[in-house]
Amino acid sequence: MLIKLLGCGIIMLCTAKIGFDKAGRFTRRVGEIRELQTALAALKGEIGFARTPMPEALIKTGQRLKTAVAGIFSASGEALRTCDITAGTAWETGIDASKKDLALKEDDIYIIRSFGELLGGGDVAGQLENIDLAMARLSVSEGEAIEDERKHARLYRTLGIIGGIVLAVIFI
Amino acid sequence: MNKEKIIRYFPEKLQRILEATDLSKLEEIRLRAGKRCALGIDGNNILLDCTASQAELEQTMQIISRASVYAYIEEIKNCFVTVEGGHRAGLCGRAVISGGEIINLIQISGINLRLARQVVGCADGVVRHVIGGRLKNTLIISPPQCGKTTILRDLARTLGGSRRVSVIDERGEIAAMHAGVPQLDVGEMTDVLDLCPKSVGIGLMLRSMSPEVVVTDEISSGDIAAITQALSCGVKVIATAHGDNFEQVRQRLKLGDVAGEFECIVLLSRKNGAGTIESVLKADKA
Structure with missing residues:
Protein backbone atom coordinates (compact mmCIF):
# COMPACT_ATOMS: atom_id res chain seq x y z
CA MET A 1 0.00 0.00 0.00
CA LEU A 2 2.84 2.31 0.93
CA ILE A 3 4.46 1.69 -2.45
CA LYS A 4 1.14 2.44 -4.20
CA LEU A 5 0.77 5.70 -2.30
CA LEU A 6 4.37 6.65 -3.12
CA GLY A 7 3.75 5.83 -6.82
CA CYS A 8 0.57 7.92 -6.86
CA GLY A 9 2.45 10.80 -5.25
CA ILE A 10 5.14 10.61 -7.95
CA ILE A 11 2.50 10.47 -10.73
CA MET A 12 0.70 13.51 -9.30
CA LEU A 13 3.95 15.45 -9.04
CA CYS A 14 4.88 14.56 -12.63
CA THR A 15 1.52 15.51 -14.14
CA ALA A 16 1.44 18.71 -12.10
CA LYS A 17 4.93 19.61 -13.37
CA ILE A 18 3.89 18.92 -16.98
CA GLY A 19 0.84 21.15 -16.47
CA PHE A 20 2.85 23.94 -14.85
CA ASP A 21 5.53 23.71 -17.55
CA LYS A 22 2.89 24.00 -20.29
CA ALA A 23 1.31 26.95 -18.47
CA GLY A 24 4.76 28.48 -17.95
CA ARG A 25 5.38 28.58 -21.70
CA PHE A 26 2.43 30.97 -22.10
CA THR A 27 3.84 33.25 -19.39
CA ARG A 28 7.37 32.99 -20.79
CA ARG A 29 6.13 33.82 -24.28
CA VAL A 30 4.64 37.09 -23.00
CA GLY A 31 7.93 37.89 -21.23
CA GLU A 32 10.02 37.10 -24.28
CA ILE A 33 7.87 39.22 -26.60
CA ARG A 34 8.16 42.12 -24.14
CA GLU A 35 11.92 41.64 -23.95
CA LEU A 36 12.15 41.54 -27.74
CA GLN A 37 10.42 44.92 -27.81
CA THR A 38 12.83 46.28 -25.19
CA ALA A 39 15.77 44.87 -27.15
CA LEU A 40 14.59 46.46 -30.39
CA ALA A 41 14.20 49.81 -28.61
CA ALA A 42 17.80 49.47 -27.36
CA LEU A 43 19.00 48.52 -30.85
CA LYS A 44 17.18 51.58 -32.16
CA GLY A 45 19.25 53.75 -29.79
CA GLU A 46 22.50 52.07 -30.81
CA ILE A 47 21.75 52.62 -34.52
CA GLY A 48 19.87 55.93 -34.38
CA PHE A 49 21.94 57.85 -31.84
CA ALA A 50 25.25 56.10 -31.28
CA ARG A 51 25.71 54.85 -34.89
CA THR A 52 27.27 51.73 -33.37
CA PRO A 53 28.27 49.26 -36.11
CA MET A 54 25.81 46.35 -36.32
CA PRO A 55 27.99 43.56 -34.84
CA GLU A 56 28.72 45.56 -31.69
CA ALA A 57 25.15 46.95 -31.54
CA LEU A 58 23.71 43.41 -31.51
CA ILE A 59 26.23 42.14 -28.92
CA LYS A 60 25.66 45.14 -26.62
CA THR A 61 21.88 44.71 -26.90
CA GLY A 62 22.19 41.01 -26.05
CA GLN A 63 24.21 41.82 -22.94
CA ARG A 64 21.35 43.91 -21.57
CA LEU A 65 18.76 41.11 -21.76
CA LYS A 66 17.83 38.43 -19.25
CA THR A 67 15.69 35.86 -21.10
CA ALA A 68 16.58 33.44 -23.92
CA VAL A 69 15.98 36.37 -26.33
CA ALA A 70 19.52 37.52 -25.42
CA GLY A 71 20.86 34.51 -27.34
CA ILE A 72 19.44 35.76 -30.65
CA PHE A 73 21.25 39.09 -30.34
CA SER A 74 24.49 37.74 -28.86
CA ALA A 75 24.85 34.83 -31.30
CA SER A 76 23.99 36.92 -34.37
CA GLY A 77 26.28 39.78 -33.27
CA GLU A 78 29.15 37.36 -32.66
CA ALA A 79 28.54 35.64 -36.03
CA LEU A 80 28.57 39.01 -37.78
CA ARG A 81 31.73 40.08 -35.94
CA THR A 82 33.72 36.95 -36.68
CA CYS A 83 32.42 35.71 -40.05
CA ASP A 84 32.14 37.57 -43.33
CA ILE A 85 28.40 37.21 -43.76
CA THR A 86 25.43 39.51 -44.21
CA ALA A 87 23.39 40.70 -41.23
CA GLY A 88 20.43 38.63 -42.49
CA THR A 89 22.46 35.42 -42.44
CA ALA A 90 23.89 36.27 -39.01
CA TRP A 91 20.40 36.97 -37.67
CA GLU A 92 19.15 33.58 -38.93
CA THR A 93 22.15 31.96 -37.20
CA GLY A 94 21.16 33.72 -33.96
CA ILE A 95 17.53 32.59 -34.21
CA ASP A 96 18.46 28.98 -35.01
CA ALA A 97 20.93 28.87 -32.11
CA SER A 98 18.36 30.17 -29.62
CA LYS A 99 15.10 28.71 -30.91
CA LYS A 100 15.14 25.62 -28.68
CA ASP A 101 15.28 27.82 -25.56
CA LEU A 102 12.49 30.16 -26.65
CA ALA A 103 8.81 29.95 -25.72
CA LEU A 104 7.89 32.06 -28.76
CA LYS A 105 5.35 30.66 -31.23
CA GLU A 106 6.11 30.21 -34.94
CA ASP A 107 4.15 33.41 -35.68
CA ASP A 108 6.48 35.38 -33.40
CA ILE A 109 9.54 33.74 -34.93
CA TYR A 110 8.20 34.68 -38.37
CA ILE A 111 8.08 38.35 -37.29
CA ILE A 112 11.68 38.35 -36.12
CA ARG A 113 12.85 36.42 -39.19
CA SER A 114 11.18 39.04 -41.43
CA PHE A 115 12.91 41.75 -39.39
CA GLY A 116 16.26 40.10 -40.17
CA GLU A 117 15.70 40.28 -43.92
CA LEU A 118 16.17 44.07 -43.91
CA LEU A 119 18.72 44.20 -41.11
CA GLY A 120 21.97 46.01 -41.87
CA GLY A 121 21.19 46.93 -45.46
CA GLY A 122 20.04 50.53 -45.48
CA ASP A 123 20.67 53.92 -43.98
CA VAL A 124 19.61 55.00 -40.48
CA ALA A 125 16.05 55.89 -41.52
CA GLY A 126 15.56 52.51 -43.23
CA GLN A 127 16.93 50.59 -40.25
CA LEU A 128 14.75 52.53 -37.79
CA GLU A 129 11.65 51.94 -39.92
CA ASN A 130 12.42 48.22 -39.96
CA ILE A 131 12.72 48.23 -36.16
CA ASP A 132 9.48 50.22 -35.77
CA LEU A 133 7.63 47.78 -38.03
CA ALA A 134 8.88 44.78 -36.05
CA MET A 135 7.95 46.48 -32.76
CA ALA A 136 4.44 47.22 -34.02
CA ARG A 137 3.95 43.61 -35.11
CA LEU A 138 5.34 42.34 -31.81
CA SER A 139 2.92 44.61 -29.99
CA VAL A 140 0.01 42.81 -31.70
CA SER A 141 1.63 39.46 -30.82
CA GLU A 142 1.98 40.59 -27.22
CA GLY A 143 -1.80 41.22 -27.03
CA GLU A 144 -2.49 37.73 -28.38
CA ALA A 145 0.08 36.18 -26.03
CA ILE A 146 -1.52 37.87 -22.99
CA GLU A 147 -4.93 36.60 -24.09
CA ASP A 148 -3.53 33.06 -24.62
CA GLU A 149 -1.91 33.18 -21.19
CA ARG A 150 -5.18 34.29 -19.58
CA LYS A 151 -7.14 31.55 -21.35
CA HIS A 152 -4.76 28.61 -21.21
CA ALA A 153 -2.22 29.00 -18.38
CA ARG A 154 -4.71 28.28 -15.58
CA LEU A 155 -6.29 25.51 -17.68
CA TYR A 156 -2.98 23.63 -18.06
CA ARG A 157 -2.07 24.04 -14.40
CA THR A 158 -5.48 22.68 -13.35
CA LEU A 159 -5.30 19.87 -15.92
CA GLY A 160 -1.88 18.88 -14.59
CA ILE A 161 -3.14 18.58 -11.03
CA ILE A 162 -6.50 16.98 -11.86
CA GLY A 163 -4.88 14.58 -14.36
CA GLY A 164 -2.52 13.41 -11.62
CA ILE A 165 -5.38 12.89 -9.16
CA VAL A 166 -7.43 10.94 -11.75
CA LEU A 167 -4.48 8.68 -12.58
CA ALA A 168 -3.79 8.14 -8.89
CA VAL A 169 -7.43 7.17 -8.26
CA ILE A 170 -7.34 4.70 -11.19
CA PHE A 171 -4.16 3.10 -9.86
CA ILE A 172 -5.50 2.77 -6.35
CA MET B 1 49.43 42.15 -47.86
CA ASN B 2 47.29 39.61 -46.09
CA LYS B 3 45.56 37.73 -48.92
CA GLU B 4 42.96 36.16 -46.61
CA LYS B 5 41.85 39.58 -45.34
CA ILE B 6 41.40 40.95 -48.85
CA ILE B 7 39.49 38.14 -50.52
CA ARG B 8 37.01 37.51 -47.69
CA TYR B 9 34.81 40.41 -48.80
CA PHE B 10 33.98 38.86 -52.16
CA PRO B 11 31.53 36.18 -53.43
CA GLU B 12 32.79 32.61 -52.93
CA LYS B 13 33.34 31.92 -56.64
CA LEU B 14 35.61 34.97 -56.88
CA GLN B 15 37.35 33.98 -53.64
CA ARG B 16 38.27 30.62 -55.19
CA ILE B 17 39.82 32.36 -58.23
CA LEU B 18 41.69 34.85 -56.06
CA GLU B 19 43.04 32.07 -53.85
CA ALA B 20 44.65 30.51 -56.91
CA THR B 21 46.05 33.82 -58.22
CA ASP B 22 49.36 35.50 -57.45
CA LEU B 23 48.27 38.73 -55.79
CA SER B 24 51.68 40.11 -54.95
CA LYS B 25 51.34 42.89 -57.54
CA LEU B 26 47.58 43.30 -57.17
CA GLU B 27 46.44 46.91 -57.23
CA GLU B 28 42.65 46.58 -57.33
CA ILE B 29 39.71 44.19 -57.57
CA ARG B 30 36.68 45.42 -59.51
CA LEU B 31 33.12 44.10 -59.49
CA ARG B 32 30.47 45.43 -61.86
CA ALA B 33 26.88 44.20 -61.77
CA GLY B 34 26.29 41.64 -64.53
CA LYS B 35 29.85 42.00 -65.83
CA ARG B 36 33.01 39.96 -65.46
CA CYS B 37 35.13 40.69 -62.40
CA ALA B 38 38.45 42.35 -63.11
CA LEU B 39 41.81 42.62 -61.42
CA GLY B 40 44.28 45.45 -61.73
CA ILE B 41 47.72 43.88 -61.59
CA ASP B 42 50.87 45.92 -62.18
CA GLY B 43 49.02 48.47 -64.29
CA ASN B 44 47.14 45.90 -66.41
CA ASN B 45 43.40 45.17 -66.41
CA ILE B 46 42.73 41.44 -66.28
CA LEU B 47 39.16 40.18 -66.85
CA LEU B 48 38.32 37.00 -64.93
CA ASP B 49 36.09 34.12 -65.93
CA CYS B 50 33.59 35.06 -63.24
CA THR B 51 30.56 37.34 -63.37
CA ALA B 52 29.17 39.21 -60.36
CA SER B 53 25.41 39.72 -60.06
CA GLN B 54 23.89 42.86 -58.57
CA ALA B 55 22.75 40.80 -55.56
CA GLU B 56 26.36 39.70 -55.04
CA LEU B 57 27.48 43.32 -55.14
CA THR B 82 37.66 52.34 -45.91
CA VAL B 83 38.13 48.76 -44.75
CA GLU B 84 40.50 47.12 -42.31
CA GLY B 85 44.08 47.49 -43.49
CA GLY B 86 43.41 50.92 -45.01
CA HIS B 87 42.19 49.53 -48.32
CA ARG B 88 39.50 51.60 -49.95
CA ALA B 89 36.39 50.25 -51.61
CA GLY B 90 35.24 52.75 -54.25
CA LEU B 91 31.49 52.52 -54.84
CA CYS B 92 29.19 53.25 -57.74
CA GLY B 93 25.41 53.02 -57.79
CA ARG B 94 22.31 55.17 -57.69
CA ALA B 95 22.70 58.38 -55.71
CA VAL B 96 19.88 59.41 -53.38
CA ILE B 97 19.65 63.20 -53.42
CA SER B 98 17.97 65.44 -50.88
CA GLY B 99 18.23 69.22 -50.81
CA GLY B 100 20.75 69.11 -53.63
CA GLU B 101 23.11 66.86 -51.65
CA ILE B 102 23.80 63.18 -51.94
CA ILE B 103 22.53 61.45 -48.79
CA ASN B 104 23.05 57.79 -49.72
CA LEU B 105 24.15 55.46 -52.47
CA ILE B 106 21.81 52.57 -53.26
CA GLN B 107 21.52 49.83 -55.91
CA ILE B 108 25.28 49.34 -55.88
CA SER B 109 26.45 48.68 -59.44
CA GLY B 110 30.21 48.78 -59.04
CA ILE B 111 32.77 48.12 -56.32
CA ASN B 112 36.46 48.75 -56.73
CA LEU B 113 38.66 47.61 -53.86
CA ARG B 114 41.92 49.49 -54.20
CA LEU B 115 44.73 48.15 -52.09
CA ALA B 116 46.55 50.56 -49.83
CA ARG B 117 50.29 50.24 -49.84
CA GLN B 118 52.29 52.35 -47.47
CA VAL B 119 55.78 53.10 -48.71
CA VAL B 120 57.70 53.57 -45.49
CA GLY B 121 60.73 55.77 -46.03
CA CYS B 122 59.58 57.19 -49.37
CA ALA B 123 59.85 60.72 -47.95
CA ASP B 124 63.41 60.28 -46.71
CA GLY B 125 64.68 62.39 -49.60
CA VAL B 126 62.32 65.20 -48.61
CA VAL B 127 62.66 65.02 -44.84
CA ARG B 128 66.12 66.63 -44.69
CA HIS B 129 64.80 69.63 -46.65
CA VAL B 130 61.69 69.95 -44.48
CA ILE B 131 63.38 69.49 -41.13
CA GLY B 132 66.94 70.63 -41.99
CA GLY B 133 67.87 73.35 -39.48
CA ARG B 134 64.31 73.95 -38.38
CA LEU B 135 60.94 72.71 -39.46
CA LYS B 136 59.65 74.52 -42.54
CA ASN B 137 56.18 75.18 -43.89
CA THR B 138 56.12 72.87 -46.88
CA LEU B 139 54.02 72.57 -50.02
CA ILE B 140 54.27 69.40 -52.10
CA ILE B 141 53.16 69.98 -55.70
CA SER B 142 52.57 67.52 -58.53
CA PRO B 143 50.03 66.41 -61.13
CA PRO B 144 47.73 63.53 -60.02
CA GLN B 145 49.16 60.02 -59.51
CA CYS B 146 52.66 61.24 -58.70
CA GLY B 147 52.69 60.11 -55.07
CA LYS B 148 51.85 63.34 -53.19
CA THR B 149 49.72 61.62 -50.57
CA THR B 150 52.20 58.76 -50.10
CA ILE B 151 55.05 61.22 -49.50
CA LEU B 152 52.83 63.36 -47.24
CA ARG B 153 51.86 60.28 -45.16
CA ASP B 154 55.50 59.33 -44.76
CA LEU B 155 56.36 62.89 -43.74
CA ALA B 156 53.57 62.76 -41.12
CA ARG B 157 54.95 59.42 -39.91
CA THR B 158 58.48 60.81 -39.57
CA LEU B 159 57.46 64.10 -37.96
CA GLY B 160 54.88 62.35 -35.75
CA GLY B 161 57.67 60.35 -34.17
CA SER B 162 58.78 63.36 -32.13
CA ARG B 163 56.30 66.19 -32.70
CA ARG B 164 52.59 66.80 -32.09
CA VAL B 165 51.16 66.40 -35.58
CA SER B 166 47.53 66.95 -36.53
CA VAL B 167 46.39 65.39 -39.79
CA ILE B 168 43.23 66.83 -41.30
CA ASP B 169 42.26 63.91 -43.52
CA GLU B 170 39.31 65.27 -45.51
CA ARG B 171 39.23 62.39 -48.01
CA GLY B 172 40.40 59.74 -45.57
CA GLU B 173 43.40 58.88 -47.73
CA ILE B 174 46.30 59.88 -45.50
CA ALA B 175 45.66 57.75 -42.42
CA ALA B 176 42.89 55.47 -43.83
CA MET B 177 40.96 55.45 -40.54
CA HIS B 178 38.87 52.38 -39.80
CA ALA B 179 36.85 52.06 -36.58
CA GLY B 180 38.76 54.97 -35.08
CA VAL B 181 42.23 53.53 -35.73
CA PRO B 182 44.67 54.70 -38.45
CA GLN B 183 45.25 51.74 -40.74
CA LEU B 184 48.43 53.29 -42.13
CA ASP B 185 51.30 54.50 -39.95
CA VAL B 186 51.11 58.28 -39.60
CA GLY B 187 53.32 58.59 -36.52
CA GLU B 188 53.06 57.87 -32.85
CA MET B 189 52.26 61.44 -31.82
CA THR B 190 49.86 62.13 -34.67
CA ASP B 191 46.18 62.96 -34.20
CA VAL B 192 43.83 62.43 -37.15
CA LEU B 193 40.65 64.39 -37.83
CA ASP B 194 38.90 62.11 -40.29
CA LEU B 195 36.65 63.16 -43.19
CA CYS B 196 36.43 66.77 -42.03
CA PRO B 197 36.67 69.64 -44.53
CA LYS B 198 40.09 71.28 -44.20
CA SER B 199 38.60 74.77 -44.04
CA VAL B 200 36.85 73.80 -40.78
CA GLY B 201 39.13 71.05 -39.51
CA ILE B 202 42.37 73.05 -39.32
CA GLY B 203 40.79 75.56 -36.91
CA LEU B 204 39.22 72.77 -34.85
CA MET B 205 42.52 70.94 -34.43
CA LEU B 206 44.37 74.17 -33.54
CA ARG B 207 41.97 74.69 -30.64
CA SER B 208 41.51 71.11 -29.52
CA MET B 209 44.83 69.30 -30.05
CA SER B 210 47.40 72.14 -29.90
CA PRO B 211 49.55 70.76 -32.73
CA GLU B 212 53.09 71.79 -33.65
CA VAL B 213 52.49 70.73 -37.26
CA VAL B 214 49.31 70.56 -39.35
CA VAL B 215 49.39 68.07 -42.23
CA THR B 216 46.73 68.12 -44.91
CA ASP B 217 46.17 66.95 -48.47
CA GLU B 218 45.14 68.68 -51.70
CA ILE B 219 44.45 72.20 -50.52
CA SER B 220 42.15 74.48 -52.50
CA SER B 221 41.51 78.22 -52.48
CA GLY B 222 38.77 77.71 -49.87
CA ASP B 223 41.33 76.42 -47.38
CA ILE B 224 43.68 79.39 -47.48
CA ALA B 225 41.98 81.29 -44.62
CA ALA B 226 42.32 78.23 -42.35
CA ILE B 227 45.98 77.80 -43.34
CA THR B 228 46.61 81.49 -42.62
CA GLN B 229 45.04 80.98 -39.19
CA ALA B 230 47.39 78.04 -38.47
CA LEU B 231 50.45 79.99 -39.62
CA SER B 232 49.46 83.00 -37.51
CA CYS B 233 49.39 80.69 -34.47
CA GLY B 234 52.98 79.67 -35.15
CA VAL B 235 51.93 76.20 -36.25
CA LYS B 236 53.84 74.72 -39.18
CA VAL B 237 51.83 73.59 -42.20
CA ILE B 238 52.71 70.74 -44.53
CA ALA B 239 50.28 70.39 -47.42
CA THR B 240 49.96 69.11 -50.96
CA ALA B 241 48.41 70.71 -54.03
CA HIS B 242 47.65 69.62 -57.58
CA GLY B 243 49.73 71.47 -60.16
CA ASP B 244 52.79 71.50 -62.37
CA ASN B 245 54.75 74.24 -60.62
CA PHE B 246 54.57 76.67 -57.73
CA GLU B 247 53.60 79.69 -59.83
CA GLN B 248 50.62 77.85 -61.29
CA VAL B 249 49.50 76.74 -57.81
CA ARG B 250 50.02 80.24 -56.39
CA GLN B 251 47.70 81.75 -58.98
CA ARG B 252 45.09 78.98 -59.03
CA LEU B 253 44.74 78.76 -55.25
CA LYS B 254 45.04 82.56 -54.84
CA LEU B 255 47.71 82.00 -52.21
CA GLY B 256 48.45 85.73 -51.87
CA ASP B 257 50.61 86.44 -48.80
CA VAL B 258 50.49 82.79 -47.75
CA ALA B 259 52.71 81.96 -50.74
CA GLY B 260 55.66 83.60 -49.02
CA GLU B 261 55.12 81.54 -45.89
CA PHE B 262 55.94 78.26 -47.63
CA GLU B 263 59.67 77.91 -47.13
CA CYS B 264 60.02 74.57 -48.83
CA ILE B 265 58.38 73.68 -52.15
CA VAL B 266 58.69 70.06 -53.31
CA LEU B 267 57.85 69.23 -56.93
CA LEU B 268 57.11 65.60 -57.77
CA SER B 269 56.77 63.72 -61.05
CA ARG B 270 56.51 60.14 -62.35
CA LYS B 271 59.79 60.36 -64.27
CA ASN B 272 61.31 57.44 -62.37
CA GLY B 273 57.98 56.10 -61.08
CA ALA B 274 55.49 57.74 -58.70
CA GLY B 275 57.16 59.82 -56.03
CA THR B 276 60.13 61.04 -58.10
CA ILE B 277 61.41 64.23 -56.47
CA GLU B 278 61.81 66.65 -59.36
CA SER B 279 63.10 69.59 -57.35
CA VAL B 280 63.05 71.15 -53.89
CA LEU B 281 62.86 74.93 -53.73
CA LYS B 282 63.78 76.58 -50.49
CA ALA B 283 63.04 80.14 -49.53
CA ASP B 284 64.73 80.40 -46.15
CA LYS B 285 62.97 83.06 -44.10
CA ALA B 286 65.41 82.83 -41.23
Missing part, protein backbone atom coordinates in the same frame (compact mmCIF):
# COMPACT_ATOMS: atom_id res chain seq x y z
CA GLU B 58 24.89 44.20 -52.46
CA GLN B 59 26.14 41.25 -50.40
CA THR B 60 29.76 42.39 -50.83
CA MET B 61 28.71 45.91 -49.86
CA GLN B 62 27.10 44.56 -46.65
CA ILE B 63 30.25 42.64 -45.71
CA ILE B 64 32.52 45.59 -46.52
CA SER B 65 30.35 47.93 -44.43
CA ARG B 66 30.01 45.29 -41.67
CA ALA B 67 26.23 45.41 -42.22
CA SER B 68 26.37 48.97 -40.93
CA VAL B 69 25.76 51.30 -43.86
CA TYR B 70 24.40 53.84 -41.35
CA ALA B 71 27.74 53.88 -39.49
CA TYR B 72 29.72 54.55 -42.68
CA ILE B 73 27.20 56.85 -44.35
CA GLU B 74 29.56 59.87 -44.43
CA GLU B 75 32.06 57.77 -46.42
CA ILE B 76 29.36 56.14 -48.56
CA LYS B 77 28.01 59.59 -49.48
CA ASN B 78 31.47 60.19 -50.93
CA CYS B 79 31.32 56.85 -52.78
CA PHE B 80 33.84 54.91 -50.73
CA VAL B 81 34.29 52.82 -47.60
